[in-house]
Amino acid sequence: MFYVIGLGLGDAKDVTVKGFEIIKKCDRVYLESYTSILTVQQEALEEFYGRPLITADRELVESGADEILPKGEDEDVAFLVVGDPFGATTHTDLILRAKERNIEVKVIHNSSILTAVGCCGLQLYSYGETISIPYWTDTWQPDSFYEKIASNRQRGLHTLCLLDIKVKEPTLESILKKKREYMPPRFMSVNEAANQLIAILDNKIQDGQKDLAFTHQSLAVGLARVGCEDQHIVACSLQDMTRVDLGPPLHCLVIPAEKLHPLEIEFLIQYALDKNQFKEMTQ
Known part of the structure; x- marks a missing residue:
């Protein structure tokens, strides 16, 4: 068996x-x-x-x-x-x-995080397609997941962003030399993910794109170590999330729908970094 x-x-x-x-x-x-x-x-x-x-x-x-x-x-x-x-x-x-x-x-x-993410107060049946945000390199910076966030937001749905994990990943040099050497473990944080989303947003603004999926001031929810004694949740603007430190891994990020249910707002405000700003973002 x-x-x-x-x-x-x-x-x-x-x-x-x-x-x-x-x-x-x-x-x-x-x-x-x-x-x-x-x-x-x-x-x-x-x-x-x-x-x-x-x-x-x-x-x-x-x-x-x-x-x-x-x-x-x-x-x-x-x-x-x-x-x-x-x-x-x-x-x-x-x-x-x-x-x-x-x-x-x-x-x-x-x-699973796919259900446990409900701990932040955003209702599970209002989530759209889940995305993964990978670590960028100097030569590889994919942004296709932006379109999935856009699609979810257009339909009034939240987006759960799973963040990259690098464990026992071979170095480029070792692959070329066919000698196994591994990079140190890396676990993407919510501020790293937010920075990449902001970079994608800035690129689209520079290209003159209109009707953006979100803005620097859109609401974002960062979660760390969900299900653990030291679970940590923060709700703030995407721009502010680039400076948030939620401590050790694992982290995930949620980009909520533009319009929230009143019960979602009532629950989520307890995690707001700035309650006045949160009320402005969700009014």
């Missing part, structure tokens, strides 16, 4: 009872380590589960599925995922590979 188990968003204790029982009995247990992270290290998980975990980085998951999947009918393997198992397309692909090999699969669900 191949089990794909969601771990939730916080720490070791967020695993479900069902998931915990399966982890304890499996022959091998892998911890996926590159699409998201918990607030505790792998050692804390191993201590809580009472067993060792095998780190599954991007290279192993995307290229070494045969190594992960059960070798025979009598072997049970667990694959642990931060959040919910279906929060990333990589996990869907792994499940399909297992089914192609006639391996029985069981999924144990858990909380």
